[in-house]
Amino acid sequence: MKFSQERRGTVLLLEIGEARLEAINAPELRELLIGRIENGDHQIVLDLKLVNFMDSSALGALIGAIKKMGPLGTLALAGATGPVLQLLKLTRMDKVFPLYASAAAALTKLEE
């Protein structure tokens, strides 16, 4: 799984470098997020601006991560557009995850 990460105070910004998130790489996505949460990162922004396709398997990985996070903190999604944003809306995940148009917007909110 291609990704980059950057810390901004207490917030961890993870930028996914894959164009597609689907069944073949969903387990890696889950492992990445769960691993960071278990390591104590409880304010995470997942930047999806480079992702142009996501399926329900990847969605399951995100759900697994937000369940792991629970009341400990926040897992926010940023930069979702096109089919990725459509999937989040279709599956009501726009009600479950805090969504931001960009990583900058998410960081501004979480750093408040």
Added chain:
Amino acid sequence: MSASPEVLSLTLDRDLKAVSSVALAVEAYAAAVLGKDGAAEVELALVEALTNAIKHGSSRGRATGQITVNARVDGRALVTEVVDTVPVVPEGLLEKAGTHRLDVNIYDIASLEEGGRGLSIIVLSMDEVTLHTANDRYILSMVKYIEG
């Protein structure tokens, strides 16, 4: 939008690594008649169907051989078929899929299921979805109407 070839027919191994290339080929075919947004819905439904066929067919140990994907324009609709030796989706579950299966209780995130959305995504992304048999094969037929 340019004209599409009459029929697109592709085969893939029962391997998740093979899904995206087939899905992208069908998406490109669909884009010519449905436009970008419609083609994206076809791509999503197809990925869900193929993933389901590969994961569940293989887990039961009954699935053999390759899976075939056909796409064609039929009148004012784009028809995408997934043809397999075992049911592409579990029989009887398509009828139970739909919007209600995607409801979430935002006050109880802990109870959210990680899986189980694929069939509803297929049904909600397409205009008609049926599972039938022909020549000892199961065929999941997914129809998207061409607007305009």
